[in-house]
Amino acid sequence: MAKDILQKPGAFFDQFDRKGGAQKTTHYCPGCGHGNAHKLIAEAIDDMGLQDRAVFVSPVGCSVFAYYYFDMGNIQAAHGRAPAVGTGVKRTRPNSIVISYQGDGDLASIGSAEILHAANRGEQMAVFFINNAIYGMTGGQMAATSLIGQKTTTSPYGRTVENEGYPMQMAEIMATLRAPVFVQRCHLADSKGIMDTRKAVRKAIKNQAEGKGFSFVEILSPCPTGWKMSTHDACEYIKTNMLPIFPAKVFKDESETREPFFREIPTLTDEQVIKALELGMLGEPQPRDEKFLKNFTTMKYKFAGFGGQGVLTAGVILAATAMQENLQVSWIPSYGPEMRGGTANCSVVLSKDPIGSPLVVKPDVLAVMNDPSLDTFENDLKPGGLLIVNSSIIARKTKRTDIDTLYIPLTDIASKMGLTAAANMVLLGAYLEYTKLLPLEHLKLIAPRGLKRKELADKNVEAVEAGAKWVRENITAKKTKAPAPVA
Amino acid sequence: MELIKANEAVVKAAILAGCTQYYGYPITPASEVAMASAKYLPKVGGTFLQAESEVAAINMVYGASGAGARVMTASSGPGISLKQEGVSYMAASELPCVIVDVMRAGPGLGNIWPEQGDWNQVVHGGGHGNYKVIVLTPNCAQEMCDLTILAFELAEKYRTPVYLLTDAYIGQMMEPVNFPKERVKPARKDWALYADADSHKNLVSSIFMSTGGLEEHNIHLQEKYAEIEKNEVRYQEVMVEDADLVMIGYGFISRMLLSVTEILREEGYKVGLLRPITAFPFCSKRLEELAGQGKTFLDVELSNGQMLRDVRLAVGKDATVHFYNRMGGIVPSVEELTNVARGYLK
Numbered sequence: 118m119a120k121d122i123l124q125k126p127g128a129f130f131d132q133f134d135r136k137g138g139a140q141k142t143t144h145y146c147p148g149c150g151h152g153n154a155h156k157l158i159a160e161a162i163d164d165m166g167l168q169d170r171a172v173f174v175s176p177v178g179c180s181v182f183a184y185y186y187f188d189m190g191n192i193q194a195a196h197g198r199a200p201a202v203g204t205g206v207k208r209t210r211p212n213s214i215v216i217s218y219q220g221d222g223d224l225a226s227i228g229s230a231e232i233l234h235a236a237n238r239g240e241q242m243a244v245f246f247i248n249n250a251i252y253g254m255t256g257g258q259m260a261a262t263s264l265i266g267q268k269t270t271t272s273p274y275g276r277t278v279e280n281e282g283y284p285m286q287m288a289e290i291m292a293t294l295r296a297p298v299f300v301q302r303c304h305l306a307d308s309k310g311i312m313d314t315r316k317a318v319r320k321a322i323k324n325q326a327e328g329k330g331f332s333f334v335e336i337l338s339p340c341p342t343g344w345k346m347s348t349h350d351a352c353e354y355i356k357t358n359m360l361p362i363f364p365a366k367v368f369k370d371e372s373e374t375r376e377p378f379f380r381e382i383p384t385l386t387d388e389q390v391i392k393a394l395e396l397g398m399l400g401e402p403q404p405r406d407e408k409f410l411k412n413f414t415t416m417k418y419k420f421a422g423f424g425g426q427g428v429l430t431a432g433v434i435l436a437a438t439a440m441q442e443n444l445q446v447s448w449i450p451s452y453g454p455e456m457r458g459g460t461a462n463c464s465v466v467l468s469k470d471p472i473g474s475p476l477v478v479k480p481d482v483l484a485v486m487n488d489p490s491l492d493t494f495e496n497d498l499k500p501g502g503l504l505i506v507n508s509s510i511i512a513r514k515t516k517r518t519d520i521d522t523l524y525i526p527l528t529d530i531a532s533k534m535g536l537t538a539a540a541n542m543v544l545l546g547a548y549l550e551y552t553k554l555l556p557l558e559h560l561k562l563i564a565p566r567g568l569k570r571k572e573l574a575d576k577n578v579e580a581v582e583a584g585a586k587w588v589r590e591n592i593t594a595k596k597t598k599a600p601a602p603v604a
Numbered sequence: 605m606e607l608i609k610a611n612e613a614v615v616k617a618a619i620l621a622g623c624t625q626y627y628g629y630p631i632t633p634a635s636e637v638a639m640a641s642a643k644y645l646p647k648v649g650g651t652f653l654q655a656e657s658e659v660a661a662i663n664m665v666y667g668a669s670g671a672g673a674r675v676m677t678a679s680s681g682p683g684i685s686l687k688q689e690g691v692s693y694m695a696a697s698e699l700p701c702v703i704v705d706v707m708r709a710g711p712g713l714g715n716i717w718p719e720q721g722d723w724n725q726v727v728h729g730g731g732h733g734n735y736k737v738i739v740l741t742p743n744c745a746q747e748m749c750d751l752t753i754l755a756f757e758l759a760e761k762y763r764t765p766v767y768l769l770t771d772a773y774i775g776q777m778m779e780p781v782n783f784p785k786e787r788v789k790p791a792r793k794d795w796a797l798y799a800d801a802d803s804h805k806n807l808v809s810s811i812f813m814s815t816g817g818l819e820e821h822n823i824h825l826q827e828k829y830a831e832i833e834k835n836e837v838r839y840q841e842v843m844v845e846d847a848d849l850v851m852i853g854y855g856f857i858s859r860m861l862l863s864v865t866e867i868l869r870e871e872g873y874k875v876g877l878l879r880p881i882t883a884f885p886f887c888s889k890r891l892e893e894l895a896g897q898g899k900t901f902l903d904v905e906l907s908n909g910q911m912l913r914d915v916r917l918a919v920g921k922d923a924t925v926h927f928y929n930r931m932g933g934i935v936p937s938v939e940e941l942t943n944v945a946r947g948y949l950k
Binding site: 135137168169170171172174175181182184188189190191192193194195198201202203204205206207208209210212213214230231233234382383384385387389390391393394396397398399402433436437440445446447448449450471472473474475476478 | 605606607616619620624625627644647648649651653655656657659660661663664665666667668669670671672673675689690693697773776777778779780783785786787797798799800801803804805806807808809810811813814859860861862863864865866935937938939
């Protein structure tokens, strides 16, 4: 024969020490629905043996003190943010049972974004929404769920459609989303309502334990103090005034059919992590000798051209090649006000000493891939500097007479190889062959690294070689007034 | 050694520091931090989640931190403004986390170019209540790595949010970075929620309703901040010892001031550079000392003088502090700054 055991659920503290004062009673007003709702949740957690795993997100509002009562992990959330806080907890501890508990101001107003998106992500949590159509803790102000005509301290003449719109029907909104597994509205106005709520609470928590997803239970709850009614009248008010607007029913239930999902957190070794982070791609530096480093004079570069001509990458590859010599390097793309002339450009600095400003205003070497770049930066090049002009695209010659200039058909050379985009590599190959600043071999080593399309790796090396070849074949009188690289 | 964008170095360093969670909302110029997190965190068993808002993001960070994770977020000016409520809650609940602020120009929507106008809202607490957070100001990609790792350590040691306050330029730069070869394995925290029997009595909260309870908590926090000021001041000095003029700047500006220092030293001027690495705690004592030696100062900022107030407080009313600034995303050239400094040296 069934036996009734009447006792406080184990998921409640036996004595409410966190509360101070009268430690056996709650802080809720007589007739308030929170007590019932708390009890149904505590009982379900207890019966399912989930107490150790449970994390209760205490909201803002009358139930801000839920942590007084629930003997489980507790985290207090800012107004409206419980579903976001719960998300952080759940993602960190997939084994946790997250109980997000919010009132109407919390969930339906200030936190409407958080609840909508947590629901839409199908966040694995149980959300209990206590709808009493009023702000209790704050002093009886209007809620998004207050009824039309309802008088509150901030709708003293009654809520009107014209001024505040219609009561927010959160369960209905939740049910329109695909992700939630279970959406029900119930009430605490009578025994049957409480028993329905009990079932809904248990289903929501069970769903989470079984990895079924996001469950939403809206609970119409009496607030005799806020409504200025007797307990009895408050319960009647739910039945006669609230239920017609907020019907108690199951809006969505896919609990039986939903595939369970459990997020697993793998454990990786340090080696696996290093590999996942793609570290060590450049390999170890292969410096030539100490003399090279010691005598190196700081070099400043500007690479400029259309987006897509690879000028930014050219700068990166040059910097990476210089790292092979243990040089200090910096690379910075055009950004902010110095983005001018409709060109993409980057600054590169190579130095044996720590680099101050990485922005290059007066470069030692300027490489231009298109006309606007030449127009914009031509006058910035240092006297005696080296200008490299992509003569495939730029027809005109420089007006400067105090510089060394190479006119190289970079785009044509690259196109002939069948990869126009490799003009930047032709540029670097030509530059290093011309100046011998860094070993061409290092450039060929670096150029293919980090390419997503491996078949392009060979092409890049080919392009470097093509640039170098062009210089060998076309430039006889080497150098020049360009800043002397140290051999 | 890697050649890496500073905004990405933060993410790889964070993962090596044991960070497993990133919650954020994209904003230029901090988006690379989100994108790199999205790329790498799932590969190492971590969580990247693009939140519906900055507000939600910081509250997810709050939840993850409460659950014991090493967790990070990143944003820029307007986004940091939105996060401030959550930062106040985290400071009050004594939850560790790392927040990267890649500053852009304001106020309002402003523009996406570099500025240093977030000093006030980050260093002096932009949220409500009596709290402070540790603020680190990297000026190169290597520091974006090293200070990220330090940020996670300090955040847990002092149970506080820690900011990396940087700017659009530093974030965009690529420089060589040496990463550690091992991943930090953080110890279990006795206060966090692990969803198990040993932690189920734990409470993460910032509400103190008992009489005097909140005052007591505030006093505890202030004692903690005093401890941080005692132990964690960091700064870099370049040729300050014999300098007549000490230039002060952080982040990208400190790189330019390094160039200025080199140029003016070659010209024979006695000029030096003091670069705060921690914005809170601030190098006030050192500045006071230098002022006592009779040095003159030049504070350079990409703001209306937000750090200047801290400098002036530190050096006292008798010291001479010059100020040079640009705002609205305009960055001075090295030449411009050299001329300004030279003007005070003649």
